[in-house]
Amino acid sequence: MTPEDLRETIARQFGRSLHVRTLDTGSCAVCEQEIRLLAAPHYDLNRLGFFFTPAPRHADLLLVTGPMIRAFAVAARKSYDAMPGPKIVVATGACALGGVYPEDPFTHGAVDAVLPVDVWIPGCPPSPLALLHGLGVAVGRLADKVRDLPFTEANDPERSRGAS
Amino acid sequence: MTLWFIRGLRRGVVTTRYPARPDASAASLPTPPAFRPQGLTRQIADRLAAICPSGALRRDGSVLVYDVGRCTACGRCAAQAPDAVIRSGEFELATTDRSALIKNIPVREEAR
Amino acid sequence: MTPLVFLYAAAACWLAAATAGLLTARTAAGLRACCALSAAGGVAAAAGGGWALFYGDTPVVSAGGASVVGATLQLQATGLAGAFTALLGVVAVAIALYAPRYHSPSRGTGLYLAAYNLALLACLAVLAAGGMVTFLIAWETMSLACYLLILRHPREVSAARGAFWFLVLSEAGFLLVVAAFVILSSKTGSTTLAGIASHASSVPGGWRAAAYLLALAGFGFKAGLVPLHVWLPEAHPVAPADGSAFLSGVVVKLGVYGIALFAFRLAPPTGSWPGLVTMFTGAVTAAIGILYAMAERDIKRFLAYSTIENIGIVVTAFGAAMIFHTSGQRALWTFLLIAGIYHVANHGCYKTLLFLEAGVTEHATGTRDMDRLGGLIHRLPRSAVIGFVGTLGIAALPPLNGFVSEWLIFQGLFQGFRTGSHLTGILIVLAAGILGLTGGLAIYAFVRGFGIPYLGMPRTRPAAEASERGQPVLGPGLLALACVALAVGAPVVLYALDKAARAVTGVTLGPLLLPGDLTVIPAHADFSAFSPTYLAAFLVCALAVPVLIYLAGRPRAGSVRVPVWDGGIVAFRPRMQYSAMTFSAPTRVTFDALYRPSVSVTRPSDDDPAGRSGPVHYEAQVTPVFQRYLYRPLVRCLEWLADLVRPIQSGDVNLYLLYVFAVILLAYLLGAV
Numbered sequence: 039m040t041p042e043d044l045r046e047t048i049a050r051q052f053g054r055s056l057h058v059r060t061l062d063t064g065s066c067a068v069c070e071q072e073i074r075l076l077a078a079p080h081y082d083l084n085r086l087g088f089f090f091t092p093a094p095r096h097a098d099l100l101l102v103t104g105p106m107i108r109a110f111a112v113a114a115r116k117s118y119d120a121m122p123g124p125k126i127v128v129a130t131g132a133c134a135l136g137g138v139y140p141e142d143p144f145t146h147g148a149v150d151a152v153l154p155v156d157v158w159i160p161g162c163p164p165s166p167l168a169l170l171h172g173l174g175v176a177v178g179r180l181a182d183k184v185r186d187l188p189f190t191e192a193n194d195p196e197r198s199r200g201a202s
Numbered sequence: 203m204t205l206w207f208i209r210g211l212r213r214g215v216v217t218t219r220y221p222a223r224p225d226a227s228a229a230s231l232p233t234p235p236a237f238r239p240q241g242l243t244r245q246i247a248d249r250l251a252a253i254c255p256s257g258a259l260r261r262d263g264s265v266l267v268y269d270v271g272r273c274t275a276c277g278r279c280a281a282q283a284p285d286a287v288i289r290s291g292e293f294e295l296a297t298t299d300r301s302a303l304i305k306n307i308p309v310r311e312e313a314r
Numbered sequence: 315m316t317p318l319v320f321l322y323a324a325a326a327c328w329l330a331a332a333t334a335g336l337l338t339a340r341t342a343a344g345l346r347a348c349c350a351l352s353a354a355g356g357v358a359a360a361a362g363g364g365w366a367l368f369y370g371d372t373p374v375v376s377a378g379g380a381s382v383v384g385a386t387l388q389l390q391a392t393g394l395a396g397a398f399t400a401l402l403g404v405v406a407v408a409i410a411l412y413a414p415r416y417h418s419p420s421r422g423t424g425l426y427l428a429a430y431n432l433a434l435l436a437c438l439a440v441l442a443a444g445g446m447v448t449f450l451i452a453w454e455t456m457s458l459a460c461y462l463l464i465l466r467h468p469r470e471v472s473a474a475r476g477a478f479w480f481l482v483l484s485e486a487g488f489l490l491v492v493a494a495f496v497i498l499s500s501k502t503g504s505t506t507l508a509g510i511a512s513h514a515s516s517v518p519g520g521w522r523a524a525a526y527l528l529a530l531a532g533f534g535f536k537a538g539l540v541p542l543h544v545w546l547p548e549a550h551p552v553a554p555a556d557g558s559a560f561l562s563g564v565v566v567k568l569g570v571y572g573i574a575l576f577a578f579r580l581a582p583p584t585g586s587w588p589g590l591v592t593m594f595t596g597a598v599t600a601a602i603g604i605l606y607a608m609a610e611r612d613i614k615r616f617l618a619y620s621t622i623e624n625i626g627i628v629v630t631a632f633g634a635a636m637i638f639h640t641s642g643q644r645a646l647w648t649f650l651l652i653a654g655i656y657h658v659a660n661h662g663c664y665k666t667l668l669f670l671e672a673g674v675t676e677h678a679t680g681t682r683d684m685d686r687l688g689g690l691i692h693r694l695p696r697s698a699v700i701g702f703v704g705t706l707g708i709a710a711l712p713p714l715n716g717f718v719s720e721w722l723i724f725q726g727l728f729q730g731f732r733t734g735s736h737l738t739g740i741l742i743v744l745a746a747g748i749l750g751l752t753g754g755l756a757i758y759a760f761v762r763g764f765g766i767p768y769l770g771m772p773r774t775r776p777a778a779e780a781s782e783r784g785q786p787v788l789g790p791g792l793l794a795l796a797c798v799a800l801a802v803g804a805p806v807v808l809y810a811l812d813k814a815a816r817a818v819t820g821v822t823l824g825p826l827l828l829p830g831d832l833t834v835i836p837a838h839a840d841f842s843a844f845s846p847t848y849l850a851a852f853l854v855c856a857l858a859v860p861v862l863i864y865l866a867g868r869p870r871a872g873s874v875r876v877p878v879w880d881g882g883i884v885a886f887r888p889r890m891q892y893s894a895m896t897f898s899a900p901t902r903v904t905f906d907a908l909y910r911p912s913v914s915v916t917r918p919s920d921d922d923p924a925g926r927s928g929p930v931h932y933e934a935q936v937t938p939v940f941q942r943y944l945y946r947p948l949v950r951c952l953e954w955l956a957d958l959v960r961p962i963q964s965g966d967v968n969l970y971l972l973y974v975f976a977v978i979l980l981a982y983l984l985g986a987v
Contacts, residue, residue, distance in 0.1 A: 082217045095879055113882030120879040135303070137256035137272025150300070159296045160303060162256075162274030165231050167220055172296035174221055184295045185302035189236045189268060191288055 048124060049178030052098055054087040056177055059097035059121070063114055064145065065104030069131040069163045073101065081166040088173055094120035099176060102153065103131045105139040106146040118153050126176050130159035130169065137162075231293050234258075234273040237307045241286035242266060247309050250279045250286070264309045270295060271303040316372040317391045320362025321399070321442050325435055327355030328406075332431035339424030346414050348427050352434070353410035359438060360403025366396030367814040374444040374506050388445030388506055393814030394579070395441040397655045398571050401662040402441065404796055405563045406434055409556045412670050412789030416556060416677065426466050430560065433459035440568055446495045446505045453491065453568075457484040457536075460565055464553040476552040479545040487535025487542070491572065494528035497521055498580055511579040519584040526588050529576035530595070537569025538622045539629060540599040541940045547606070550618035551682065555673020558614055562621040563666035567658050570628055577636055578651060578818050586640045586738055593633025593741075597748040600626025604755045605905055608762070608898040609936045613672045613682050616763055617665065620708065623752060624661045628654045630749060631723045634730070634742055639819075641733040646726055648821040649837035652811045653722035659807070660715040660800055664707035667793035670786070671701040675767060678780040684894040686774045687767035693780040696787050698768050703794040707801075709760040710753055713850035715800040718834075720753060721844065725836035732838075755901065762897045771888040804846040805832050895934075910937040 060073055076083040077090060091097050094117045106114065118127065129149040132138050135158055141147035149155055159172035174180030218225045247266045251259040258272035259279065280287040297303060331351035338344025366372075372391045391399075409430075417423045436459055439452035461484070464477040499505050501521055502513035514522070535542045546566075550558045573592075583589065603622030610616040635650035674697050675690065676682050691698040703714070710716035727749070730742030772778035800807055805828055816822045826837050832847045880886050895902075902909055911934045918928035 080216055080218060081220075085217065093879070112884045116877070116879070116882045119874075119876040123874070132256055132272055132274045135269075135271035135300075137258055137269070137274060140257065155300075157296055157298050158271055158300055158303065160234065160271040160273065161293070161295070162276075165228075165293060167218075167225055167228055167231070168293045168295065170221060171294040175296040175298065180221055180294075180296075182297045182299070182302070184270065184292070184297045185299065187290075187292055189234070189270065189290060189292075189305045190307055191236050191238050 044124075045178050048126065048176075051124065052126075052177045053179055056088045056099055056173070057091045057097050058088055058099045058101050058173070059091055059094050059117070060101045061103070061114060061117055063102060063104035063110045063134070063149065064107035065131060065133055069103040069133075069161075072163045072166055073103070073130075073169060075166045076169055081170065083170065083173070086170070086173075094118075095122065097121050097125070099126045099128060099173070100153070101128050101130060102149045102155075103129075103134055104149075105133040106149050106152050107144055108146060109144075111146065111152045114149075114152055126156045127153050128157040128159060128172060128176055129153075129155045130161070130164050130172060132160065132162040134158075135160055228293060229291070232275040232277075233290050233293050234270050234275055234295070235280055235287045236290035236292075237266065237268065238286050238288060239308050239310055241283065242307065242309050243312045244309055245312070246283050246286055249282060253278050253282055261309065264311065266307040266309050268305045268307050269303060270305060271300070317362045317366040317369050317396065318372055318375060318389060318442070320358045320365065321389075321391060321438060324355040324358035324362060324403070325438055327351050327358060328431045328435040328438070331355060332428045332435070335424050335427030335431060337424075339427055340419055340421055342414075342419050345417065345419045345423065345427070348424075348431075349410040349413045352413075352427075352431055353407050355431075355434065356403045356406030356408075356410060358403070359406060360400050362391065363396045363399030363401070363403055363441075364810070366391045366399065367393055367810040369393070369396075370813070370817045371508070374508055388448050389439075389442045390444030390506075390508060391442055392507075393817035394574060394655075395571065396814055397659060397811060398567055399438065399441050401567065401659050402434070402437055402564050404793070405560065405662055405666050408666060408670070408789040408793045408796075409559060410789070411792060412559075412673075412786040413556055415784060415786035416673055417554070422466065426463065426554070426557075429459050429462035430557065433463055433560065433565075437564055437568060441571065444506055444508065446499055446507065446510070449507070450488075450492060450495065454488060456565070456568070457481070457488065460484075460561065463557045463560070464549050466554050466557065467552075470552065473552040476545075476549040479548040483535045483542065483545045487532040487569075490528045490532030490535070492532075494525045494532060494576065494581075497525040497528070507575070507580065514580060514582060517581070522581045523583050523585070523588050526576050526581040526583055527591070529581065530573055530588075530592060533569045533572035533576075534595070535569070537566050537573065537625050537629070538599070538603075539595055539625065540602045540622070541944055543599070543603070543622050544940050544945060546618040546622055547610075547615045550621075550669075551612055551614040555614075555669055555676065558618075559666040559669035559673075562618065562669055563662045566621060566625055567662060570625060570632075570654075570658055573629065574632060574651070574654070577632055582639060583636060584640065586637045586733075586735075589633050589636030589640060590738070590741060591633070592636060593630050593745050596626045596629030596631070596633055597745040597752075598626070599623070600630065600752040601748050601755075602626075602908070604752050604759055605901070605908055606936075607759050608755065608901045609895075609909055611684050611894050613675065613684055613763070613767065614669070616684075616759070617668055617672060620756070620759065620763075621661075621665055623756060624657070624665070624708075627720065627723060627749060627752070628657050628661075630745055631657065631726065634727055634745065637733060637738060637742065641735070641738065643729075643732050644819065644821045645823060645826055645837040646729055646732065648812075648815050648819045648823055649827065650723070650726040651819065652808065652815050652823070652827070653719060653726055655811055655814075656807060657716075657719035657723060660707065660719045660797070663793050663796045663800060664704040664716065667700065667704040667790050667797070668708065670790045670793070671697055671704065674785045674790070675780075678782065678785060679776045681774075681776060684763070684766045687772070687777045688770045688774075688888060688891065689768075689772040689777060690780060691768045693772075693777075694768075694782045694785070696782060697785065697790070700787070700790045700794045701768065702764060703797055704790075705760050705764040707797045709757045711757070713801055713846065713853050715797050715804070718801055718804045718846045720749075722834070722836060724749065725842055729836065729838065729841060758901065759898075762894060766892070766894045766897065770891045771886070773888045773891070773893075802847050802850045804834060808834060908939070910939065911935060912937060 134149045136148035139145050139147055157176045161168050175182050247261040251261050256272045256274045258269045260267045331348050334348040339348055370393050374388050374390045376388050436452050436456035443449035443452055461477050461481045464480055467473045498510050501517040502510050504510050538546045600623045603619050603626055607616050607619035631650045631654035635647050639647040707714040707716040710720040727742055727746035730739040733739050812823050812827055833843050833845045835843045913934045916931045919925045
């Protein structure tokens with residue numbers, strides 16, 4: 039199956055109904071708070087057809103946070119293996135993408151050291167809006183736009199100064 | 203129960219329309235920075251790479267390798283070099299390709 | 315040619331088997347010969363019993379000239395006894411197939427088998443008894459033979475205690491039964507069962523009720539009605555597996571037979587209160603039986619309490635039948651008799667099967683404790699499958715036989731509104747409610763009873779190393795087939811039982827029970843209906859659907875084998891599984907008032923001055939309520955009375971001479987009067 043066919047299949051199967059299983063591989067739990075907000079009335083991911091499920095057996099998408107500490111690697115692998123295919127792995131948060139914690143005797147440093155990641159969502163923590171965007175990208179409903187963003191402002195002095 | 207219902211009707215719908223329509227709160231979100239190559243000398247690039255706590259910045263020759271994924275939007279680089287670092291305002295950063303998050307920002311050669 | 319011919323043949327076979335056991339069971343060949351004779355007797359008994367169902371009551375036969383206690387040996391094959399005889403035969407065959415591989419040839423085994431075959435013979439004599447004296451002699455012989463049966467290992471204290479409980483309670487019951495028979499025979503002037511039955515209506519209502527209650531209590535000791543059940547959990551664990559199977563499969567059924575005999579033939583009561591007493595005794599027995607079963611770790615004690623539960627169900631059915639009889643509902647009277655006997659046959663099959671499998675487990679692993687087992691489905695696959703059939707049956711799950719007979723009993727009880735009185739109707743439905751609770755708890759108990767030993771991971775090394783080599787399979791397998799046959803062939807069985815019931819009640823249900831098309835209805839056409847045969851066929855076909863879907867979809871998608879999702883635990887250890895006691899903890903907490911557990915918890919930090927922690931020791935003991943609050947006071951009372959009377963036996967010769975003189979004087983005075 040070519041990557042385009044795979045994306046199309048995923049969009050068709052999961053586009054309107056996706057079950058998400060969250061996995062904390064050693065994060066500070068702020069990402070979890072943002073994820074939990076997704077179920078609250080303001081962001082309400084259920085209206086988009088996404089649902090949280092505790093059982094990997096019922097899950098389509100594994101939403102992983104944390105730097106993948108070594109003590110958790112077996113459990114993470116088991117959670118991934120317990121999901122029936124087709125399945126998507128989304129790594130979210132700066133820790134999961136390799137930032138904050140380097141690889142050392144206690145942690146792998148990034149989720150893709152143990153699990154095959156399909157979608158990365160940066161942020162520390164990623165806001166619920168960023169998470170919704172990320173889930174949309176994962177099921178092919180929204181466009182992946184960061185590729186075209188240059189993150190440089192050569193000639194634009196009107197942009198506000200400072201990063202925050 | 204009835205009071206709650208009536209109060210809710212008066213307040214209206216609080217659920218955001220995102221992603222169908224943009225959300226107003228997005229304007230005040232902390233976001234990873236963007237860089238202005240004019241303000242970015244080698245010296246400044248090295249200083250920024252040294253103070254980034256998350257390892258998102260690294261100078262490689264005349265390029266500042268900026269890993270958007272590793273950035274925590276802490277603001278230290280902006281405080282260090284306000285001319286070189288500006289707010290990007292971008293929060294829709296999800297991607298299926300990890301390398302799309304690694305940006306090469308050109309570093310200005312200092313005129314001696 | 316009457317069914318009695320087969321019964322004579324069976325008796326001869328069993329007598330021969332008993333002598334063979336005494337003489338030859340020291341060798342393997344002798345053991346097999348003894349069991350073969352026993353099996354032959356079983357076949358003959360099953361044939362005789364089956365025929366007797368259709369034949370009806372034979373005339374009373376006085377077996378030539380044998381004069382015992384001034385009365386001759388009287389035999390009669392009745393339809394009612396025919397069902398129990400057929401069960402006796404099937405159980406005998408199954409145990410005979412099982413015994414050669416279970417027992418090792420030795421002198422002890424020989425004595426045991428002799429006692430066992432003598433017990434079979436005595437049971438047959440009880441069922442074929444046509445006269446009061448024959449019945450009582452056969453009953454007592456059966457009790458004594460069963461006592462020897464339980465006492466297979468006389469040097470073990472627990473065995474001696476279990477056998478002693480059995481003997482004492484059997485004798486107590488025997489006294490009451492004798493009293494009941496004496497009342498009836500003196501009031502009707504006849505000593506044959508048929509004679510008493512035909513003159514039953516001439517016995518005044520009060521005496522009839524008294525005789526019935528004495529019989530209920532007397533036979534209740536043997537059947538295991540609460541609070542007379544205490545011997546069951548004591549005797550079953552210590553007897554050999556086939557002995558326990560025989561006790562639960564046949565001997566307690568004879569208690570039920572006795573109750574049915576008095577309730578339906580010899581002393582049918584006139585008021586509805588004996589029926590109410592019987593019904594509620596049965597319902598309470600069933601509930602208490604299964605509740606105590608939930609607290610047991612020993613597989614055989616667990617099965618013994620489950621026997622008590624099932625007997626309770628049958629007695630409830632009989633009690634409700636009696637109530638229907640006194641309020642004129644003759645069809646429901648007959649229907650509940652049939653349903654009760656059907657349940658007796660079913661329970662005989664699956665309980666015997668489960669006890670035999672418990673024996674296999676005990677031999678394979680060396681323990682009866684559920685909490686030391688686990689994962690036996692991999693080590694003992696054939697036993698697991700057979701045990702599963704038995705478990706499905708006893709948990710009354712469709713499509714097996716337990717479901718059919720319990721459905722029939724419930725349908726009979728639900729029609730309580732047909733009695734004229736509102737109060738009686740409500741009480742009958744209340745009993746049905748208690749049975750409903752029992753049914754739910756039974757499923758819970760047997761999920762535990764099958765799941766903990768057979769499923770999951772082995773909890774100890776013996777369980778992990780159990781082997782099925784050399785274990786008996788044919789005997790239990792035969793019973794599993796019997797369970798399935800009794801379920802799928804329910805219309806045939808009910809037809810036969812209908813014929814047998816006609817001899818007792820005079821009512822033939824015919825189309826009110828079997829309206830055709832393999833359907834069964836509960837004595838009234840407008841109440842409900844169900845077809846056991848079609849249900850079994852439907853369930854089998856329904857199981858085929860997912861299989862077909864899998865087979866059809868298989869070529870399209872590849873599949874991956876991954877371990878069971880265990881929450882991501884790195885190493886799953888057997889100790890992390892449910893144990894038998896934790897699984898039943900919700901029940902034990904809810905019914906805490908019944909169990910009255912005495913709990914002792916010791917923590918090392920309690921004694922340690924520095925408060926250091928360590929392994930916590932927890933022990934909980936269920937209080938034996940009946941032994942402590944009923945039997946022990948009674949025994950103390952008897953001991954006190956014995957102490958009072960002791961001075962008579964003083965050892966002084968002069969006092970004894972005085973006794974002799976006083977008695978002679980008394981005799982002269984009485985002779986002169």
